Each structure stands twice: as structure tokens, then as C-alpha cells.
Amino acid sequence: MSLKTGDYKRIDHPIPPLYDKDSRVLILGSFPSVKSRETAFFYGHPQNRFWKTLAGVLSADVPVTVGEKAAFLHENHVAVWDVIKSCDIIGSSDSSIRNVVPNDLSEILEGADIRRIYCNGGKSYEYYQRYIEDKTGIKAARLPSTSPANASYSLGRLMEEWRVICGPLKAAPAGIGQVLLAWYDYNARLLPWRSDPSPYHVWISEIMLQQTRVEAVLKYYDRWMSELPEIKDLAEVEEDRLLKLWEGLGYYNRARNLKAAALDVMERYDGVLPGDYQELLSLKGIGEYTAGAIASIAFGIPVPAVDGNGLRVFSRRLGEEGEIGRQAVKRSLAHEVFRAMPKDRPGDYNQALMDLGARVCLPKGQPLCRMCPWESVCQAHKQGRETEYPVKAGKKPRRVEKKTVFVIEVVPGGTGSEDSERKIALHKRPSAGLLPDLWEFPNVEGDFSSGQAEKLARRWGLSDYRIESAGKGKHVFSHIEWQMTGFIVSVRELPEGLLEEMGWVAVSPETAARDYAIPSAFEYLKRKMRLIKG
Template identity: 45%
Template sequence: MSGPGPIAPALLAWFRQNARALPFRQDPTPYHIWVSEIMLQQTRVAAALEHYRRFMEALPDVPALAACPDEELFKLWEGLGYYSRARNLKKAAQLVCSEYGGQLPASFEELQKLPGVGEYTAGAIASIAFGLPAPAVDGNVLRVFARLYNDGSNIADPAAKRLFTRRVMDQQPADAPGPFNEALMELGALVCLPGGAPLCGECPLADRCLAKAAGTLLELPVKTPPKARRVQPVTVLVARNARGEHLLQKRPETGLLAGLWQPFLFEEKLTLDEALARLAALGLSVSAAPPRPLKPAKHIFSHVEWRMAGWQLEAAGDAPAGCLWASPEEAAGRYALPGAFKAYRPLLTGGR
């Protein structure tokens, strides 16, 4: 298949004029690039920026991250979702401290040995922070190259990804691997958009894009359709005691939202009578005031969709095993409440 010809000169010139002024670009240390790339997995840039700022203020270097208590780490991560990313960051930081003297290794291969660091993240750190020739091929880059080369290969196929990676490296200039990789990411994020929305009039590579010339832009990239998500009913009980504290429940240490805090719930659909009976069996008594229905809410995880409903009620008794009573101040400032429960967070935190 013929190619688009060299793309680096036009792409880098465009990037110099159009690059967003992001904080981790202003000071691209290995630590800053690493944390930012992990945060930006599954998260929009605009949503991650404030988290990045707070994270760096609290944990300015690898040793600080390695020593951070889990509860504090999860609170800093609150709202970003996919909390396994935060766990892997801490595990990797501890490994960097024990094996590399607290400094990320300047090696594409060694970086991939760290928990949570795959080929893409290793390539981003190696090229942007260390100036090493390395690929950083994410979904944005795969989309750009599928269109540039008018290639209908399934980008979920490992062989296709290896082919696109070779093409990226063939195009990458030896003297600017980091800016080249960043420019490709930026082009995919701002111009060569998914679906029916590519902004070809703003693209510095439009005149050499083979898919544009062939009229196949909207057909690319080709990828495997996602599997249907399982729907899981969830019954949420926002229980408050006479001191104005709410019952929080810690999730199991493995599985979905592992180790995080949530309003008391059952991962099944219960009637009010069934829910009250469950509370009574746990030693909690519910006041005579009628429970108030909660507004239904849903949250979509990668493989399951929670459909939540339940009640707000007054209760008394010791917190059951794995639970605690938390004041609105504690719920807002100490315990990490995942974004799955944003519909109910104001009730737990007093609007904080």
C-alpha cells in the first residue's frame, strides 16, 4: 500500500502553533508525564487537569507517591474513575523507589516492567520526558494513521497495531520523537476526530491523507464492535442517624471499585420491605418516618451498567461489619466516593 509521504515537517509546524498549554507540557519531567498519561487514560483532558494540579501539590515526586496512604491517594483520585490506575501508580512508585533509586528508568523496555505501564505509556514517557525514539500509539494515533494510509485493517487486531506502530516509527524524526508523538496525539484529539466529525479543513496533513482522497474517512478506523454491557440493578439506601451521619460501606478489596467507599447498597433489586428486613437483620432499626424514594440513576462501567434506585431513611444502631457512620464533612473530605454515586453524593456530604 502506498503511503502519504513524510508527515513530520507539516505536523510539527502545526503543533508548534496549536499545541494546548497543558501543565505537564510546561514541565515535562518523567514523573509529570507518567502521572498525566495514567490520568488521561479513559479521562478527558479538561476533567483531568484540576485533579493533576491537586495530585502534584500533594504528591510532588515518586517517593511521596510511594508513601501515600491508600485512603489519601483514593481521595486525590476521586472523580477520575478506574481506581486501579491509582493503585498501580502507587505500586509502580514503590518499585521505582526500591529498584531505581526513586527515578523512573530512562528505558522504553524497563518502563514497561512497571505496574500499569504498557507499551503506549512507556513510549510516551520515553519519548517526551527522555527524548528517546519510541512509539506512543493510542486510539488517537491509530485513527490518524488508519486515515492517512486509508487502511481498513481492524485496529483491535494485534498484527494491525504492529503495522501501524512500524509506520509511526518510520515517520518519527530521530531528533524530535517526543514532539512528534505529542503532535500525533494532539491531531487525533483536536482535528482527526472519531465518527463523522473530522475537521479536515484544519488538518495540516489533509493534502496527503489517502482516506480523504478516497472518500473513505467516515469508514475508518475499522474496529471490533463493543460487547453489550450487562445490566445490574442496584438498591441504594442513604441511611442517616440521629447525629446527622450517613452509613458508608467499604467495597471488597478486589473487583469493581475495589476498596472504595459507597452509600450502603445491595447489588440487586429489592422492594422497600425487603430492604428494611435486610437492615434489621444487620442490627439497624429504621425510624417510623417514611423512607423517601431516591431519584433513579445509572452509571456505565466498561462491562456493566448499574441501574440504581432506593430510599433515603433514618436509622439507628452500630455500623455493620465493613461499614461506618461518617459526618458530611468526613464524607466530603476524607473518604473517596466514586463518581458512580454522584447523583447521591450531595445527600452524603451535605452538598459539599
């Protein structure tokens, strides 16, 4: 914006100083912004971080109304005023200020017990030194500006620098946990389980969130809660339905464990999850992380809930050189997480750590340190080695398994016949091993050519069929990689006894999509057969 002489206005400071006889620290700004002049109170611009910074540093709630702000300053013995009494100014622009008449601070210095003067930003400090220091005989200290124009400072970094005011106030400065909570109060993600953090809601959401992104979990969570809103509903649900509700989330044993634990809760705890960390741990599928999350978020019990996000953030913050897979390293990091926890808000703290890891201290690529509340206390950041932590041991290569997958489509009237007559063959996987009891398209080991596929079709006794390539697909599990070659086999009818002999069922595509849990490993074929949309 170019400043024009005609835009200047002569303005007298419209707000009286705020102090009382117990004020110990005086914070001086330069001159009130347009917004502050309108509201007739200090730091009225919603983007100015003065109130958040001060509240964070003093471990207090952020005041909102003018009355709350005044009471907050009095309670914490902070006096506030500005260095300029009147000036020519354009809007709120500090850089346009000219013809300055400084304020007389003697009223405050005589009426209060000021031990230290701080200037909020460079302009205020400059004017204090030029016009006021000689009169008061007191040297002021310069603090980074809380103005939105000072964008290079994150809220966390501001709080770190502003902590010095706690000395003369004789207040305990906020620890790193409180700094994180102050960040969380303004940056928490709005999630359905957070608006009603009942033990059941927290439990289900945390299990779903293991290995799955929040955005992907939202639709599963909503569907689950509308169908199984209470623990007793989960205890009673049929396994097939349970797996269908879980379809796509992977690691299907988590769903089975949920049901087993729900039955246990019905039997041992009358349908109510216990508010005790050890008892939560005794339930199937609930490990230390989930027990910590339920205990802290739903019951307010101060225990850590340290997942991969928390470990990553703390390993970077502390510059932990130990290998992250080692139990001793994990335990020591979890101990540090717990030490930094403000014990009056354990659930918020644990969630703040999750959010920080998911949105700022990113697992892949460069973390967003400029937005991080711990920027100034992070060892990895100070050394410019953020991406070197956490330290990981070399990973074992995944085992590659090649498969040929057959989508066998029975079309009684041949191509062009009614869609409602179509059926596809599915096979139930064994009850042990990978993806137990889930449904799959018939498949065999190996990467078949079309000639080999034809040969197998004939061996199954198929006749009058058409076979076409369905392309290649890949699915990566934690330790195995499936490389799949797909074929679509269209046939008018299956030979008698083949379904029974092979352990297949033939169902309509609608039934398959609605009632049969087919894991996402087969996603590319499910899409091809329109068993899922998109």
C-alpha cells in the first residue's frame, strides 16, 4: 500500500493506561490500531497475538471481552500502555507514524510497583529509547511484536520469548506442555469424537485411526456409530456385518477384537468401559496407546498416549539419537511426553501431540517448523536436522507374492443380458493367516499368462466362456507385497459341483458390495467390477 500525505490524520491516544498499585510489569506498544481505537481497548485486532501470547505464558485462559482482558491484566499484575500520546498516522500503519508526542509514564511509575518495562515490538522500543528513556531513567527490554505483521514468529516462538515477563511477575512460566496446549486451543481439528468424547467414541475412533488417516476414518466412524451406537450393539453384531462395517480399514483383527472386548465389557463391567488404565489394558485389542487415549481423553486421567506421531515429535524435539524401534528408546520418550504433560488437561495434551505430529511435524518431507509451537525448543530444528529423526534401523525388504486373480462373472443370458442376472464368484479366505475369513476373488499363486489362465479355466471345466485381461494391481501390507495379474472370465453357467468343490459362492454384485467384506487389497478389481464407486 503506498502512503499518501492526504491520508494522514492527527490522532490523540484515546485509551487511558491500565494499571493498579500492584502492577509489576509495564508493557508498552507504539500506538493503538484502528481496531483498538474503535473498541477503545488495547490490542483489539483479532489477528494480534498479544492476548494469546500473554495467556499462554501465564497459563491462563485467553480473555475475550474487554472486561475479561482488563481483569486478566489486573489479576496478573500487568500494566499496559503505549509510548505515543499523539501522532500523525495513516490507519494502523506503524511505519507511517510521524510528528510524535510521547506519553508521560510518571503517572504509572508513581502509582504502581513497576519492576520492569517491556516494549512490544521494534517501533515501540525505538520510540521509548528516543523520547522516554531519559525521563524515566529505566532501560526497557524489547520483545518480538505480537502484531500479525510479524509473521516470522509463530505463537510458540512468541511465547518462548515473552516468558521473560514471568521473572518480575514472580509467576511460574508455562512449560512446553502449556505452550502446546495454547497452540491446540486455536488449532485443534474439529472431529466428531471430540465433540462428544465418551469412552466408547474415543475407543472406536482410536482403533480406526491406527494406520488410517483422519479424513478416511470420518465416513467409517459415522456409519459405525449410526449402526452400532452403544457397546451392547457392538457386542451383539454378527461377524459378517462387523467385517463389512470395517471393510477398507484393513487389519480386520482390530474389528474382531473390538467385538470381543465389547462382550467382555458387557460381562465384567455391565456395559460401561472402566475408567481405569490397567483395567482398560486388560481388554482385548487395547494396548498402552489406546488405554492411554481413552483414560486421558474420556476420563481425564493423566497418563500418556504416545503413538508414532508423539514419538516422532519428541524424538525431534529432544534430538534423540537412539533407534526408535528399541523399547528402551520408546519408553524414555514416553517418559518425556509424560513429564511435559500439564496434569490438569491430559486428554487435550495427548490430542495436541497427535495433531502436531499429523499436521506440523510431518512424517514425510520437511516438517512445518515455522508453524510449530516448539520451534524454539526443538533440538532437531536448531541443528537443521529435522528429517534425520526419528532414527530408524534399516528395514527388511518386503516379501513379494505374485498372484493371478480371476473375477469369474456368470452371465446367464450372455453379454447384454439384464444386470440383475449377473453373479460373481467369491471365495472365503481361511480362518488363519493373512486377512482371515474375509472374501476374495478366486486366485492362484504365480503370474499367469493369458494362455495359462485359459488352461486353468478349462481345468475348472468352464466352457463357452470369454476371458480378458483385467490388468495388474499391487497391494502393500506391512511385510508382504502382493503383485496381482487379473483376468475377467465371463461364462454363461458354472459346471455343476464347481462351487462346492472350490468353496466358492456366486452372488450378485449388489449383494457382494453390501454383505461381503472384500479387503482393499482387491480394490482395483472391485472398482473394475463396480463393487465400489469411483
